[in-house]
Amino acid sequence: MNMPLVSKLMEYISNQPAPFHTPGHKGGRVFPDRLPLLPRLDLTELPGLDNLQAPEGVIREAQQSAARAFRSDACFFLVNGSTSGIHIMMMSAFLPGDQVLVPRNSHRSVWGGLILSGAQPVYIQPEYDVQRDLATHVSPREVEQAAEDNPELAGMIITNPDYYGLCPHLSEIRMILSKHRIRMLVDEAHGAHLIFHPDLPPSAAQCGADLWVQSAHKTLPALTQSAYLHVRSGSHSQYTESAFIDRVSQVHRMMQSTSPSYLLMASLDWARAYMEEHGREEIDRLLENLFWTRKELQAMGIDTMEDYCRTEIFQTDASRLVLDVSQLGRTGFEAEEILRQAGVQVEMSDSRRMVLICTIADRKDEFRRLVEACRILSQAKGKSDKEIKKVSISREMPRQVLSPKEAFERKKELIPLKEAKGRICGDLVGAYPPGIPRFCPGELIDCQGIEELLENQAKGARLFGLAEARLIPVLAE
Numbered sequence: 001m002n003m004p005l006v007s008k009l010m011e012y013i014s015n016q017p018a019p020f021h022t023p024g025h026k027g028g029r030v031f032p033d034r035l036p037l038l039p040r041l042d043l044t045e046l047p048g049l050d051n052l053q054a055p056e057g058v059i060r061e062a063q064q065s066a067a068r069a070f071r072s073d074a075c076f077f078l079v080n081g082s083t084s085g086i087h088i089m090m091m092s093a094f095l096p097g098d099q100v101l102v103p104r105n106s107h108r109s110v111w112g113g114l115i116l117s118g119a120q121p122v123y124i125q126p127e128y129d130v131q132r133d134l135a136t137h138v139s140p141r142e143v144e145q146a147a148e149d150n151p152e153l154a155g156m157i158i159t160n161p162d163y164y165g166l167c168p169h170l171s172e173i174r175m176i177l178s179k180h181r182i183r184m185l186v187d188e189a190h191g192a193h194l195i196f197h198p199d200l201p202p203s204a205a206q207c208g209a210d211l212w213v214q215s216a217h218k219t220l221p222a223l224t225q226s227a228y229l230h231v232r233s234g235s236h237s238q239y240t241e242s243a244f245i246d247r248v249s250q251v252h253r254m255m256q257s258t259s260p261s262y263l264l265m266a267s268l269d270w271a272r273a274y275m276e277e278h279g280r281e282e283i284d285r286l287l288e289n290l291f292w293t294r295k296e297l298q299a300m301g302i303d304t305m306e307d308y309c310r311t312e313i314f315q316t317d318a319s320r321l322v323l324d325v326s327q328l329g330r331t332g333f334e335a336e337e338i339l340r341q342a343g344v345q346v347e348m349s350d351s352r353r354m355v356l357i358c359t360i361a362d363r364k365d366e367f368r369r370l371v372e373a374c375r376i377l378s379q380a381k382g383k384s385d386k387e388i389k390k391v392s393i394s395r396e397m398p399r400q401v402l403s404p405k406e407a408f409e410r411k412k413e414l415i416p417l418k419e420a421k422g423r424i425c426g427d428l429v430g431a432y433p434p435g436i437p438r439f440c441p442g443e444l445i446d447c448q449g450i451e452e453l454l455e456n457q458a459k460g461a462r463l464f465g466l467a468e469a470r471l472i473p474v475l476a477e
């Protein structure tokens with residue numbers, strides 16, 4: 001039988017690489033035998049099984065349990081990842097033309113949310129560590145300034161933690177936003193586990209967010225695409241408490257399939273129950289394994305970014321393992337390949353680093369395999385550190401001519417990047433690293449930005465948003 005996808009998946013699992021990537025259940029290890037997630041639980045809205053579109057029975061109960069565990073007033077199950085949750089939050093909280101504070105290092109789903117809601121972004125730049133080539137955090141000072149400069153701001157969306165496990169000072173930002181009556185929406189795609197351990201940075205719930213989303217599939221034992229959307233009622237001024245939850249519920253119905261997967265929903269229920277019961281002790285074990293792993297790696301000269309935490313400015317999620325391999329004369333991409341050959345798969349890499357997603361489902365044995373693979377890496381000398389060129393990054397922001405929604409609604413064409421000066425950008429375009437868009441949809445393309453992109457490309461950064469690595473989407477004239 002010709003089943004290319006099935007065949008490749010079977011081949012992949014038969015090789016059994018150590019999985020330092022999503023999904024957080026790591027091959028379903030902590031799923032109990034009595035939870036045969038495939039395929040017998042793949043059911044539909046049968047009698048007694050409730051309906052995600054109008055939950056009144058077991059789904060409602062499961063969502064209420066999740067709301068209690070994650071300390072929200074209402075929880076909605078999502079079967080299309082945090083991406084759909086971000087769209088729902090933004091469509092529920094904002095009306096066309098509302099101003100929203102958006103850090104430029106937000107996930108691309110935020111621009112989807114801007115287009116769907118018709119909200120108008122007011123951008124701020126995250127702080128940037130030039131030595132490390134890394135966007136670190138959104139500073140409370142910048143938020144305060146933006147709130148003073150833009151008295152009409154209706155909300156802010158902020159990421160906690162980011163892909164590298166960096167968490168902004170969320171409670172301070174919350175205080176500033178409250179003072180200015182601005183709502184706080186949190187993209188907590190990477191932070192569903194935070195609330196289960198006191199030594200991890202505080203979660204959006206603990207910092208008083210109004211709406212937040214969490215990808216259960218990234219850091220909890222849950223299936224890919226399963227995620228939670230949480231609401232705190234009472235802080236949405238133009239609505240009564242129940243009216244706002246009704247509005248979120250209406251948007252949730254619009255944005256989720258009418259045939260949501262019971263497997264995904266069951267895994268959301270399971271992940272919550274498991275973490276409530278065992279989360280604390282399991283995270284203790286995970287942190288111990290990581291402590292041991294970091295020590296071993298440091299002894300080999302691998303930079304585990306251990307001290308990269310300045311509590312008063314930003315915090316790091318100790319369960320996220322980030323390895324800076326630049327001192328070994330390697331790019332993260334090369335290091336990822338070496339580890340792959342040695343039977344370890346990481347989540348992602350950039351020009352200096354690898355990011356490994358570690359969850360309660362990881363076993364000591366796999367951390368040992370990681371350490372052995374890193375030994376090979378540390379012994380295989382790469383180019384000297386100086387040859388890995390730093391990207392240039394300016395804090396300049398181009399002029400916004402149209403909103404992302406207005407830009408989305410216009411016809412586009414592809415033209416060479418070098419000839420794009422004076423045109424309006426049609427999509428998110430930037431270099432990776434830093435992964436921050438240099439131009440967002442609706443912004444005027446200027447010389448400085450073009451030169452920066454080309455310069456970074458020449459230094460080995462990957463440009464995103466371009467076709468064939470050189471054609472930029474612009475609005476047709």
Ligand SMILES: Cc1ncc(COP(=O)(O)O)c(C=O)c1O
Pocket residue numbers: 080081082083084107109159162163187189190215225227
């Ligand atoms: C910061 C951030 N937000 C949102 C998302 C989207 O999450 P999901 O894949 O669950 O849709 C991602 C995905 O990687 C992410 O990194």
